[in-house]
Amino acid sequence: MRWRFYFILIVFFLVTGVLIGRLVYLTVLDHPFLLKQGNARSLRVIQTPAYRGMILDRRGDSLAISTPVDSVWINPKDFPDTRDNILPLTKALGISVAQMHDLLKRYSTKEFAYLKRGVTPDVAQKIQVLAIPGVYLQREYRRYYPTGAVASQELGFTNVDDQGQEGLELAYNNWLAGEPGEQRVLKDRYGQVVANIAELSPGKPGRDLNVSLDSRIQYLAYSVLASTVKEYDAESGTIVVLNPKTGEILAMTNYPSFNSNQRVTKKNKSMRNAAETDMFEPGSTMKTFSIASALDSGKYTANSIIHTAPGYFKVEKNIVRDEENNGDITVTQVLQKSSNVGVTQMTLSLPPEHFIDLLRRVGFGDQPQDGFPGESAGKFFYPQQWHPFALATLAFGYGISITPIQLAQAYEIVANDGLHCPLTFLKRDTAVTCSRAMDEKAAKSMLAMLESVVTNDGTGFKARLKDYRVAGKTGTAYVAGQHGYNWRNVNSSFVGIAPVSDPQLVVAVVIRKPHKSHYGADVAAPAFSAVMSGALHFLNVPSDKLTSGQVSV
Missing domain, CATH: 3.40.710.10 (DD-peptidase/beta-lactamase superfamily)
Incomplete structure (x- = not known):
């Protein structure tokens, strides 16, 4: 019976030695590789959107102003395509299950696809609460026109990327549009930014445009x-x-006229x-x-x-x-x-x-x-x-x-x-x-x-x-x-x-x-x-x- 005791003791010390050796290798000898791999999963360089300049009338009243909004995007490779994830997500975004399946199919080999741009704060909060892997929020800007239909054809409008498409928004787009910046951030496993590490390049806001309209x-x-x-x-x-x-x-x-605050998909x-x-x-x-x-x-x-x-x-x-x-x-x-x-x-x-x-x-x-x-x-x-x-x-x-x-x-x-x-x-x-x-x-x-x-x-x-x-x-x-x-x-x-x-x-x-x-x-x-x-x-x-x-x- 004594030989069995010594055999078990030897095996225990051998296993313990292997584990200690592997730990030393990973934490000391191969530390740079592990650090690089960890950063690759948590450190990201993101583009910070530039604030678009306001359009002001001759008395300084706002005719067009950009407000911060969130957009929802997905990494199809990280998204668990299950009924328990798809149903609450589509309900929160107001899209159909069929639309969701079609998007996942079209972008199955990609790592980025927008689910919905410029959502309301209420929708953004619901997405955060769901905390579904592979679904993320991104801060952007959306144009708002206080005068609505009153000056819509003259002011024009921007697209979902806040770039001028018609009217004065298009004519003076280079003046109004800023230059986006870059920032290194730390993200958690859900893709949410948990810490700002460093500003790589500051964004340049657009310039305000004072127009002649009263x-x-x-x-x-x-x-x-x-x-x-x-x-x-x-x-x-x-x-x-x-x-x-x-x-x-x-x-x-x-x-x-038309209300330029309501996104339009075709010209009329x-x-x-x-x-x-x-x-x-x-x-x-x-x-x-x-x-x-x-x-x-x-x-x-x-x-x-x-x-x-x-x-x-x-x-x-x-x-x-x-x-x-x-x-x-x-x-x-x-x-x-x-x-x-x-x-x-x-x-x-x-x-x-x-x-x-x-x-x-x-x-x-x-x-x-x-x-x-x-x-x-x-x-x-x-x-x-x-x-x-x-x-x-x-x-x-x-x-x-x-x-x-x-x-x-x-x-x-x-x-x-x-x-x-x-x-x-x-x-x-x-x-x-x-x-x-x-x-x-x-x-x-x-x-x-x-x-x-x-x-x-x-x-x-x-x-x-x-x-x-x-x-x-x-x-x-x-x-x-x-x-x-x-x-x-x-x-x-x-x-x-x-x-x-x-x-x-x-x-x-x-x-x-x-x-x-x-x-x-x-x-x-x-x-x-x-x-x-x-x-x-x-x-x-x-x-x-x-x-x-x-x-x-």
Whole structure:
């Protein structure tokens, strides 16, 4: 029996010696290898997202701001694909079991796949509580737009990676986007960061963007526009507000709109900034520039007499008509009564190049260059030789397509004594260099004549304001279709300037295909009046003296 005791004792010492030897080898001789392997499983270099700069209106109010959110990702190789893990995970994320199985199948050979981006804090907390191996949280940023649908087409939006996709977010993405940093962290077995070890490279936050928009005027314009489109059962509408002295765009809004806080998966019509992209024939708002060209020629003055009887005028084989027989009227009255016959006669009495050159100088046919991506130049084709009827229709706003921002820009020149100040979406803190686009004398005469339109004798009397002198022009243009003009569809517009004594604002209103009324005087002029009045009061612009030809309303 004694030999058995010694045998067991020897075996015990041999096993103990082997274990001690292995322990010494692992902890002393092979320590660097083990440390490397341990770090490989717990130390990670992660990218820290950069904070995207805010978009602020001219008064410092936030229009776009990035808020921290968590995204959920998975390492399919570490995820235990069991019913007990999949059911609570899909329930917390709001996805189907089928979607989960499809994702695991598609990324079976990968070590990274997003399950859901930008989840709410409540969902993130549920994921943390579940503590499922292979499922992790990652801190990111998501864009939030306090104004919602009010300025969505202008501001645009970012994608899930917080990169600009449309609008000002896209135009100034390089300015707004920061540079991500890198950090070495210690993670637990669930992939959660338990300690920050070292900052390898600091992230660089994006820069704030101060834009020219005034959120007060933007809200007002959107509200007025929405109610006008609904009241007249219109297809859509646009309002633009400019400062003619600086070229700053104070408001630009379209209706219908969309809420940029709600992620969209496909583009639709309401996402377009129609003020910059959608073209229309301007109709009678073009008469301002037909007459300006006539004044600039020196052949006509504001008091020159134009014979418009009997209310129509034959051009080649076509007839140009007025709403009524206005008889002998002055050039001012041609504009005041919006006479097609009058502007046709004046335009055809001058060389075509004179009129065309003025249209080009006020911006028709060229992009506004205001910095908005996708801005349209409109359509302004002119042949080597103009036929009289083509020139006649151009004089009262047909045969040319422009955008609402181009219309506002052209009237900015009239408001600014013939000077064009480049348009911008950025807040200007320094003086801007403006260039001559129209003769100063002609521009001053046009402003005075446009004021006569907003009187009891003019077509724009519904655009009057109680405390300010207003100048402006109505427009009503039939919409062209595949088979010619559809006489049941029109675009109604009004563009105006105030105060006349010292113009501070230009407001352009375009209502597309209204059905309960057609005329710009009835549809667009009241909307102009509401926006212009509110905007002038927001800006504390002092009232100017009313002329005897205007009345308070």
